[in-house]
Amino acid sequence: MTNSTAFTAAQLAGQVDSHLSLERIDNCQIHQHALPAYQALQTAAAQAGFKLRAVSGFRSFQQQLNIWNNKFNGLRAILDSDSQPLNTAILSDEEKVFAILRWSMLPGASRHHWGTEIDVCDSLSLPSDYQLQLIPQEYDTGGYLADFTRWLDANIAEFGFFKPYQQDLGGVAREPWHISFKDIADNAQQQHDLAQVTATIEASDIAGKAAILANIETIHQRYVINVST
Numbered sequence: 001m002t003n004s005t006a007f008t009a010a011q012l013a014g015q016v017d018s019h020l021s022l023e024r025i026d027n028c029q030i031h032q033h034a035l036p037a038y039q040a041l042q043t044a045a046a047q048a049g050f051k052l053r054a055v056s057g058f059r060s061f062q063q064q065l066n067i068w069n070n071k072f073n074g075l076r077a078i079l080d081s082d083s084q085p086l087n088t089a090i091l092s093d094e095e096k097v098f099a100i101l102r103w104s105m106l107p108g109a110s111r112h113h114w115g116t117e118i119d120v121c122d123s124l125s126l127p128s129d130y131q132l133q134l135i136p137q138e139y140d141t142g143g144y145l146a147d148f149t150r151w152l153d154a155n156i157a158e159f160g161f162f163k164p165y166q167q168d169l170g171g172v173a174r175e176p177w178h179i180s181f182k183d184i185a186d187n188a189q190q191q192h193d194l195a196q197v198t199a200t201i202e203a204s205d206i207a208g209k210a211a212i213l214a215n216i217e218t219i220h221q222r223y224v225i226n227v228s229t
Helices: 035-047 061-072 093-101 146-159 182-191 194-202 209-214 216-224
Strands: 052-056 117-122 178-181
Touching: 035 052, 035 146, 061 093, 093 209, 093 216, 117 146, 178 182, 194 209, 194 216, 209 216
Parallel strands: none
Antiparallel strands: 052 117, 117 178
């Protein structure tokens, strides 16, 4: 695949999976053209003493919608910037929307819909009884995955990957576990516009819809397209 290859609107929004490989990695699916590069990265990681595991790959629109609605409706914790649970009872709908967006993207706008995004860990570095939380403290200095993170940062570019949330740019919080297959992801990003995101939200059964649509341009600028390159 090259940068000229187009995604359909349904692929960009995670409403179909026709762009994905039939072969699964750690029970996850990714884009068919990202799979060889990821497998090569896994091999290099193994040679360096790590067991690279995909925690999450493709996420459908419905899966992302369930995450969003559960958070908005209080069935799942909304975390603050320090990965601590917020008291959502005191938040307005608008405040809840922006709090959720720090860690969970709007359904229809998630990069995980594209199949180019993979959340990863090193399973050898985690205690056998440990439940991975996907918070920065696990990947930063002093965390179980600190050595793995340093290796990943030094090597992913060689295999065509980068970290879109390597830095906190004032939108999505820093996600040191999130890698992206750059050529295809950049192509998807160019095709993924505000009008499409808005139409997808308007047609969905999403909690907080009025607050989302009232702030959709800000959301698109601050969270959807505001990534590290």
